[in-house]
Amino acid sequence: MDAGIERAERQQPVRLRQSTTAKYRVGDSDKRPWGDWAVLDVGNGYIVKRIRVDPGQRLSLQFHHHRAEDWTVISGKGIVEIAGKPIGVGPGTHVHIPTMATHRISNTGDEVLTFIEIQRGEVLDETDIVRLSDDYGR
Template sequence: MSGDHVTRPWGAWAVLDEGPGYKVKRITVHPEHRLSYQTHAHRAEHWTVVSGRATCVIDGSTLVVRPGESVRVDIGQAHRIANDGEELLVLIEVQLGAYCEEDDICRLHDDYGRDAVPQ
């Protein structure tokens, strides 16, 4: 287990477990914040909401995901998670793919000035 914990302008993430072909993160998103609209070339993601309400945009379609519900993002799909509510959003993200590192992010739009930059 990696134990990485990273703070971002929108909230934070922590690696809970990882191994060949997968990584599991706990992601928190502050109220009225959202992550980058982004794609990944090497991994799919599966998000399960633990608390709060996630507004998810996947390839331009918006859906609201509540505690106990989940959504899948396939490799190459543009996606974003937003917290439009007033309570902290907590979700578990399972990444599946040949490469699950942070530099497999292509930002299409970012509220914090990190547009179109692999991270």
């Protein structure tokens, strides 16, 4: 084989799996039975959302196969459950949720609970939510 052809074959670009983050765009938002969310930033392998949980409401008990999450509470108070362990949270509290860990957040206060969520992983969309328990029948 010609050395030039062999060298060209070895230098073919590696094709990377396309990130699914392109499904979200900055400014996307949605109202949910428990409150709402809005996308603040999107990049290759991550999404940043602002999530607001109304007083007395909570997200579904869920886990994700393909992403980890970090939550930082901005305002309000509540309880985060990670792998069955309850953690009281308030402004400035940070929690890390590993891939596959069951989790939820409940607003136990009288004001809206606001937190910033950073999702990191390969699948960053609604298809990677496995709901185990949901107050709203989803």
